[in-house]
Amino acid sequence: MRIAAGLIAVVAVAVVSSSVPPEPRRAAAQETAVTAGATVETEPVAHSGDAADDPAIWFDPTDAARSLVIGADKKGALETYDLTGKRIQRIPDVYPNNVDVRGNVVVAADDDTDEGVLRIYLVDPTTRQLTSAATVPTRVTAHGLCLYRSPKTDKLYAFPNSVSGRVEQWELTVRGTVVTAKSVRLFTLGRAVEGCVADDASGALYIGEEKVGIWRYGAEPDAGRSRTMVDGARPEREGHLQADVEGLAIAGDRLYASSQGSSDYTVYGRMDNKYLGRFRVVNSGGVDGCQDTDGIEASSRPLGTAFPAGVFICQDGYNLRGTTVERQNFKLIPLDRVVLPIGTLPIPYP
Template structure:
C-alpha cells in the first residue's frame, strides 16, 4: 500500500456559506434504465472539441448496458451505439462505464481522435474513432477496438464475472505520440495505467501498471477508520481526471475524498488527499437487513471536510495559462460541485449547484462530469456537462429510473464564484 499525506481542509473567509446557484436550460433526452428503455443508465460524459469549427463539437456519454450516446451542443441525439460484445472469444455484452477523449492518436497512416471507454463487463478498454466532421458526420463514432485485449484487473473470465473490473477512466497524454488510459477498479482501491497502442490497424493497450490506494486511515484520536461498505467491497475510486500539463491525476474515492496522485505510477511521490468527505472518520456498521451503513455512535462527528458529501464522484480539469485553472468535483450526496485551485495545494474556491430553468429540472445526484475551457458553439466561455439522476420534470416517467445530462456555461460558474475565464487554445496541451 502507498504511503499518503493528508492535506488540511482550510476555511476561506469572505465566501458565502452556502453554494452559489447557476442555471441551465439545455439537457439531453431522458434515458431509462429498464427493458423498454434499453437498460440505458447515464453515467459519464466527455466533450470532444472540433479543431476548426466549434459548432461541430460533440458530447459523448456512457449509458452502461445501453451503450454510448452522442449529442450535439444543443443536446440533440446524433447517434446511439449499443453496448456490443467485446472482440474476444469469451466476450460478454458490454457495460460502458466511463469515457474520455484522446487527441492525435496514430492509427494506420492517419492521426485520429478517439473516445476511450471502460467496459466493465469485459474488464477492458474499448476504442471509438471520431469522425473529423464531428456533429456534421452521419456516424460520428466507429469502434476500432483490437481483438483479444487482456483483462485489466482479472486473471480470467470467471474472475471478471465476479464484478471487480474496469470502472473509472481518464486519458493521459504526457507528450506527442504517447497516450495512456488511467483506470480504476470497481469495488477495490486499485488504480491502473495502460499505454494505448496500435494493434493490426486497430487500437489496444499494453504495459498495464497498478498501484493500491489506502482502504483504511489512521485518525487523530488514535483509532483507524475503514469506510463502511457491503461485504466484499472496498472503498472504490471512480471519477478520475488528469492534468495533462503536470501529470497530476485527480481521483475521487467515493467515501473518502479527492486524491492528487502523480503520474506515472511509480510511487515515488506520495498521493495527497486534497479534500475529505464530510463523514470521513465516522465509524459505521453495515446492517445486512437494510443493506445500509449507519454510525455506531450517533454523536460521532468524525474528521471530515466541509465541501464534499459522499459520494465524491465526477472530476475534471479546467485549464488556464501558467498552471492556473481549476479542478471541479461533483458532490453526489448533496447535489453540489466544489471548485479547487489547480495550483499549489488545490485550495477549495467555492461550491455551486445547478438549477434548471425554462422546463429543465435541477441537477441531482451528479455522477460524471466534463469541462472544457474552449469556446464550443454558443458556449463562448467554456462548457460544463454533468450527469443528472434522477431526471425529473415535464414528460418524464418518474416511475422509471430516469437519467440524462445537463449543459452549463462555465462563464456562469465563473461569475458566480469569481473565477477567471481563460479560453485560449493552448491551455490544454492535447489541442
C-alpha cells in the same frame, strides 16, 4: 433541504415514488452554494433507472460548434449528442461506466465482463461517427476511467479503476486505425474509486475515493504511489465534500468535483488545489437542474455561440419534467456561470 439566501430552489416533486429524488444533505462546509442554470439537456438515455453515468467532450477543431457530448449509458449503450442535446449516434450492447477523450480517441471502461475491458473508438471528424478500434481486457474490473497525454513524451495513457480500489495504467499507441495497448502500472487505494481526471499540463492524476476524498497522484507511469489529499469527504473525513465523491473534471484553471451527497459541485484551483467554493445546477427555463450526480465533464474551449467560454456537463440522477421522473440525461451549463471566483481561465483544456 437548506435554502440559502438567493438560492433558487430545485423543483419539488409532488408524486410519491421510489424514483423521487431524496433531499440532498447539507453542504459539507455549510457555506452557501452559488447557483447556475443549465441551458441545454440531452435526450434521455435509452434505459431506465440508474443508467446514465459519465460524459466526455469530443472537440471539433475545424468547427467547435460541431463538437460532441459522449455519454455512458451503463445499462447498455454509448451515446453521442450534439451541443443542442440531440442524439447523433447510439452504440448498443456495450456497458460503459466512464468515458474520456483525447483528440479523436475515445475510451470507455466496461465492467460487464468478469475482468472488465477498455473499449476504444476513433472519431471520424467528417461524419462525427465513432468506430470501434480495439477491445482491451484489463487486470482491474474496469469501472471508472480517465485519459492522460504526457507533456514529457506525448504518450497516451488510460487509467481504468475498480470498486475494489485498484487502479491500472495502460499505454495506448494509435497508428492510423490500429490501436495497441500495454499495462505499465498497477496500484491500489484500498476502497471504492471511480471518478478520476488527469492534468495534461501539470502531470497530476486526481482520483476520487468515494467515501474518503480526492487524492492527487503523479500521472507518469514511473510516478509511484506517493499521493496528497486534495479534500476530504464527510462523514468520514473533514472537508468540503459529502460522500460519495463521484465525477472529476478540469477546465481552464479549475478542478471540479461532484459532491454527490450534497447534490452540488466543489471547485479548486488547478495548480494549487486550493478550495474556491461550490455551486449547484438548478432549474432554468425549461431545463431542470442536476441532482445526485455521478459523472461530470468540463472544457474551457469556446464551443460556438451557445457556449462561448466553454461548458460544464453533469449527469442528472433525477431528470424531472414537471413532477414526472424521466430517464436520466446530461445537462449543459455555460462554463462562465460556474467559475468560482470569476477568473480568466488561462489554461485551455482538454
